[in-house]
Amino acid sequence: MTTKNTSGRGQRELRVRVKTAKGRKLSSTLWLERQLNDPYVVRAKKEGFRGRAAYKILELDDKFGFLKPGCRVVDLGCAPGGWCQVAVERVNALGQKKNKAQGTVLGVDLQEVEPIAGAEIHQLDFLSDDADEKVKGWLGGRADVVMSDMAAAASGHKGTDHLRIIALCEAAAAFAFDVLEEGGTFVAKVLAGGAENELQALLKKNFTKVANVKPPASRADSSEKFVVAMGFRGRSREGADDE
Numbered sequence: 001m002t003t004k005n006t007s008g009r010g011q012r013e014l015r016v017r018v019k020t021a022k023g024r025k026l027s028s029t030l031w032l033e034r035q036l037n038d039p040y041v042v043r044a045k046k047e048g049f050r051g052r053a054a055y056k057i058l059e060l061d062d063k064f065g066f067l068k069p070g071c072r073v074v075d076l077g078c079a080p081g082g083w084c085q086v087a088v089e090r091v092n093a094l095g096q097k098k099n100k101a102q103g104t105v106l107g108v109d110l111q112e113v114e115p116i117a118g119a120e121i122h123q124l125d126f127l128s129d130d131a132d133e134k135v136k137g138w139l140g141g142r143a144d145v146v147m148s149d150m151a152a153a154a155s156g157h158k159g160t161d162h163l164r165i166i167a168l169c170e171a172a173a174a175f176a177f178d179v180l181e182e183g184g185t186f187v188a189k190v191l192a193g194g195a196e197n198e199l200q201a202l203l204k205k206n207f208t209k210v211a212n213v214k215p216p217a218s219r220a221d222s223s224e225k226f227v228v229a230m231g232f233r234g235r236s237r238e239g240a241d242d243e
């Protein structure tokens with residue numbers, strides 16, 4: 001591994017170059033190089049977050065302010081746990097801010113997640129038949145925020161990946177309609193690609209404000225964006241398509 005000043009202007013912008021190694025594919029070398037040069041990766045390590053994804057929810061919350069002390073949060077697709085870490089801190093799930101309400105964070109993922117103080121985490125395929133009921137049971141009531149960063153492993157086919165993420169997003173939205181408190185917030189990752197229009201229309205009927213955002217922490221070369229739907233109108237409007 002070597003470092004190189006890439007600015008050419010004498011500034012301290014050192015870029016890490018990774019040499020190809022025997023047994024390592026070029027794609028792995030390029031991935032490693034990108035990780036080592038990504039300021040969000042460096043910052044996450046320094047600030048104790050489990051991944052750069054933490055900054056996406058931090059930036060979304062800085063803009064929209066949905067993670068408030070006392071909020072009950074469900075985090076779908078939470079591994080390795082960056083969003084949960086942010087939520088625990090912002091909703092005061094550990095009760096460290098004594099003069100503020102104490103919230104809760106419930107995370108689920110296909111993968112096992114190392115425990116996070118202040119969060120309850122379960123391993124679960126959210127697309128399995130009884131997933132909604134299981135999560136509702138763990139939640140034991142309503143939620144103020146349902147957020148989903150779920151993404152299936154990339155297939156290499158753009159259209160397939162897009163449809164898969166929309167399916168995950170629709171499952172998350174259906175769950176949100178079921179458990180959100182009136183006024184609640186739904187946040188989900190989507191990929192730009194067209195098939196999200198139906199979902200957008202449904203969200204617009206069920207929430208007072210729907211925004212599509214690409215936070216700075218989301219890589220510019222990724223087609224991912226986030227939908228932030230705030231002000232849940234309540235269950236009587238669920239699936240309403242008669243207007």
Ligand SMILES: C[S@@+](CC[C@H](N)C(=O)[O-])C[C@H]1O[C@@H](n2cnc3c(N)ncnc32)[C@H](O)[C@@H]1O
Binds near residue numbers: 054076109168
């Ligand atoms: C981009 S990662 C989430 C990162 C997370 N927000 C964080 O901050 O650490 C996407 C996650 O979605 C999960 N996932 C994909 N399909 C899922 C499913 N059907 N049920 C539960 N989790 C799923 C993956 O296992 C993966 O951990």
